[in-house]
Amino acid sequence: MSEQVYGIKVPIRLDYTYVVGTAPARFLRGLAQGKIVGQRCPSCAKVYVPPRGSCPTCGVPTRDDVALSDKGIVTTFCVVNIPFAGSAVKAPYVSASVLLDGADIPLFHLLQEVATEDVRMGMRVEAVWVPNDELQPSMNSIRYFRPTGEPDAPFESFKEHL
Amino acid sequence: MRDVAVVSFAQAPSVRADQLRNEVEILMPVVAEALGRSGISKHEIGFTCSGSSDYLAGQPFSFVMALDAVGAWPPMAESHVEMDGAWALYEAWARLQHGDIDSALVYAFGKSSMGDIAELLTLQLDPYSVVPLWPDAVSVAALQARAMLDGGHHSERDMAAVAARSRRDAASNPNAQVRTPLDEAAALAEPCIVSPLREHDCPPVSDGAAAIVLAAGERARQACARPAWIRGIDHRIEPASLGARDLATSQSAALAARHAGALGGAFDVAEIHAPFTHQELILRDALGLGDRATAMNPSGGALVANPVMVAGLIRIGEAAQRIIDGRARRALAHATSGPCLQQNLVCVLEAD
Numbered sequence: 055m056s057e058q059v060y061g062i063k064v065p066i067r068l069d070y071t072y073v074v075g076t077a078p079a080r081f082l083r084g085l086a087q088g089k090i091v092g093q094r095c096p097s098c099a100k101v102y103v104p105p106r107g108s109c110p111t112c113g114v115p116t117r118d119d120v121a122l123s124d125k126g127i128v129t130t131f132c133v134v135n136i137p138f139a140g141s142a143v144k145a146p147y148v149s150a151s152v153l154l155d156g157a158d159i160p161l162f163h164l165l166q167e168v169a170t171e172d173v174r175m176g177m178r179v180e181a182v183w184v185p186n187d188e189l190q191p192s193m194n195s196i197r198y199f200r201p202t203g204e205p206d207a208p209f210e211s212f213k214e215h216l
Numbered sequence: 217m218r219d220v221a222v223v224s225f226a227q228a229p230s231v232r233a234d235q236l237r238n239e240v241e242i243l244m245p246v247v248a249e250a251l252g253r254s255g256i257s258k259h260e261i262g263f264t265c266s267g268s269s270d271y272l273a274g275q276p277f278s279f280v281m282a283l284d285a286v287g288a289w290p291p292m293a294e295s296h297v298e299m300d301g302a303w304a305l306y307e308a309w310a311r312l313q314h315g316d317i318d319s320a321l322v323y324a325f326g327k328s329s330m331g332d333i334a335e336l337l338t339l340q341l342d343p344y345s346v347v348p349l350w351p352d353a354v355s356v357a358a359l360q361a362r363a364m365l366d367g368g369h370h371s372e373r374d375m376a377a378v379a380a381r382s383r384r385d386a387a388s389n390p391n392a393q394v395r396t397p398l399d400e401a402a403a404l405a406e407p408c409i410v411s412p413l414r415e416h417d418c419p420p421v422s423d424g425a426a427a428i429v430l431a432a433g434e435r436a437r438q439a440c441a442r443p444a445w446i447r448g449i450d451h452r453i454e455p456a457s458l459g460a461r462d463l464a465t466s467q468s469a470a471l472a473a474r475h476a477g478a479l480g481g482a483f484d485v486a487e488i489h490a491p492f493t494h495q496e497l498i499l500r501d502a503l504g505l506g507d508r509a510t511a512m513n514p515s516g517g518a519l520v521a522n523p524v525m526v527a528g529l530i531r532i533g534e535a536a537q538r539i540i541d542g543r544a545r546r547a548l549a550h551a552t553s554g555p556c557l558q559q560n561l562v563c564v565l566e567a568d
Contacts (some may be wrong), residue, residue: 064348066339070274070331075238106284107241113258113287124363 066208077107080119082191088183092157100158123155123179124196127207129216130160134171148173152199153215160215163193167200176212178204220312221436221443222536222565224253224557227426233329234423239273243285243325243425250427251321254439260316261429265308265422266293267301267324268525274421282325293317296496300324301426301529302489302551302561304524308430309449325425325524330539333421333524340555342457352553358410360463362496364414367464369501372412375493379416379519384514394420394520419491424523426522426530435484444547444565445538448476451551451561458556466502469550469560473503476562484544485511487531489551491518499550499556509548528552532563539567539568 075080077093081104084091093105093116101120103166118170131150131200134143148170151160165173166182179199226249228242264286268279279296288294295311297303300524301324308320351538364370380400386392403416429439432464436443452468452475454461461467486509490496496517500506515534518527529550533545545567553559 062344062348064343066347068271068274068331068336068339072274072330073235073238073327075241076236077241079236106281107238108244108284109287110284111287111289113239113244113247126355144353 056115067190076108077105077116081105085193085195086189086191088105088186088195090154090181092118092120092122092154096120101156102159103154103157103161120156122157124183126152126154126160126179126199126201127212128165128173128175128177128179129153129209129212131165131173133173147168150179150199152179154210158215163196164198165200166198174206176206176209178202180206218313218432219436219445220309220430221440221445222238222428222430222438222532222540223256223431223436223443224250224428224429226250226253227254227321227391229391229422229524230422230424232421232423233466234327235329239278239282239325239327239425239433240284242327242423242456243282243323243427246425247285247321247323247427249308250323251402254319254429254431256319256429256439257408258321258433261319261321261549262275262293263308263311263320264292265311265322266296266303267299267306267529268296269298271296271339272326272328272333272524273329274331285323286321292362299472299526300525300553302563303451303528303553305430305529305532306449306451306561307473309446312430312432318332318432319439320430321427322529323425323427323442324526324529326523327423328421328522329336329423329526337555342354346540356411356414356458356482356555357418358413359458361412361417361492363462363500364494371426372404372498373400374477375417376404378496379403380495382516382519383455386520389419389515389520392516393422413492416470417493419518419522420520422521422523422527424521424530426526426533428529428533428536440540442542442567444539444567446563447566448564449480449562450475452557453554453560456558458494459486463556464498466498466557466560469499469552469557469562470504472560472562478548478562478564479504481507481508481546483546483548485509485514485535485537485538486548487515487550488513489518489528489531491522491527491552491563494559495517495552503548503550503562505548511544511564519559526565527563532565536565539565
């Protein structure tokens with residue numbers, strides 16, 4: 055009897071040169087200088103970070119750059135207990151949504167220098183940057199966020215940003 | 217059937233590679249222009265439908281991000297087709313037939329420049345028996361061109377004539393990408409890229425976007441002094457396997473034309489979506505156009521601007537715009553999708 059074929063392997067590879075767009079490019083160039091740049095919607099005044107060049111609520115271009123603080127509030131977070139292939143961080147660790155002071159949308163980043171059980175909504179945190187000579191147009195310029203030790207922000211102050 | 221019309225059209229100029237703007241940044245001014253011309257606000261639009269392909273962007277759900285260009289708040293009724301925007305227009309037209317809404321926004325976008333479009337299109341072929349051979353899009357089209365030439369009704373000279381006419385028309389189209397005049401004799405002396413296709417037989421690689429606003433009945437008359445009424449629209453598809461159909465003809469285009477009511481009467485303009493020169497010849501036969509169209513692809517067509525996922529919608533927009541402007545009374549628009557004209561859509565547009 056001839057051998058049955060149940061499957062074949064067809065390797066597929068496609069290469070892309072990704073164009074982030076003008077607004078994200080300004081954000082990335084800012085990171086290379088140790089700055090976080092957002093953009094404000096001319097219609098509803100919300101500040102987006104990273105900016106994508108548009109206000110997804112109003113559907114209009116965002117053009118005004120806004121220099122943002124590298125401090126903010128943990129609006130929500132998760133504790134990652136299960137290691138997975140390719141992870142650069144040893145489990146358990148915390149991924150957090152950080153609402154930077156002056157921004158209307160949180161950034162997603164790593165939270166370190168704190169025990170996982172001590173992380174909480176409203177916790178004040180700050181960016182820990184790589185050394186100046188290692189800054190690059192990438193989110194990797196911020197190694198992680200860590201607690202500032204300031205008093206927690208009241209829930210009311212970030213409830214619209216969850 | 218409810219009367220539905222194209223009331224406005226806008227497009228971004230096609231470029232070889234927009235290395236600054238992302239899709240949303242390209243799309244936003246186009247959507248704003250189409251809505252602005254119609255006078256219908258995004259809050260009034262009853263349905264939004266887009267056409268694009270995540271393969272072009274190289275990331276899943278890129279069409280969801282494109283909604284940023286519309287501003288999906290308050291929550292809106294929205295749909296997407298992983299097809300040329302012409303099929304998004306078909307869905308919007310069908311949605312307007314329900315009768316509960318009076319307007320729809322259709323848009324399409326695509327940046328072919330970010331990957332290798334000729335190789336990427338290989339992935340629409342049979343994944344078991346064809347893809348492992350990696351025939352690129354030009355090679356697959358060349359099979360069809362060879363089949364057509366072997367039929368004996370059209371020549372390489374006819375193909376070059378299509379290219380030359382498209383280039384001439386492109387000169388007056390500010391959105392066209394390839395405007396260099398073509399010397400037919402010199403072009404025919406050039407070597408083939410993939411026999412029998414030469415460079416002038418193939419489309420450019422393009423980035424672009426387009427948007428159309430549809431409106432029904434009285435709302436269309438309010439939005440536009442001279443709406444381009446959709447009198448017939450239909451689309452048909454053939455087997456995916458290239459060996460299962462006659463590549464030298466287009467049965468699906470002929471069938472769609474019959475059902476769209478496009479086989480009778482004269483057209484002031486025909487905008488045919490033929491990315492390769494030989495495909496225009498095949499489509500002209502299938503649609504029975506012959507001498508029935510006064511102006512054939514006056515925009516220059518997909519041979520001079522070919523943003524994949526957008527070029528079909530642009531054909532409907534270009535045809536409709538000529539009615540809206542008063543330059544035409546009756547127009548035929550056609551869009552294609554898939555390898556070797558696998559799927560075809562035909563739309564008949566008329567002024568009042």
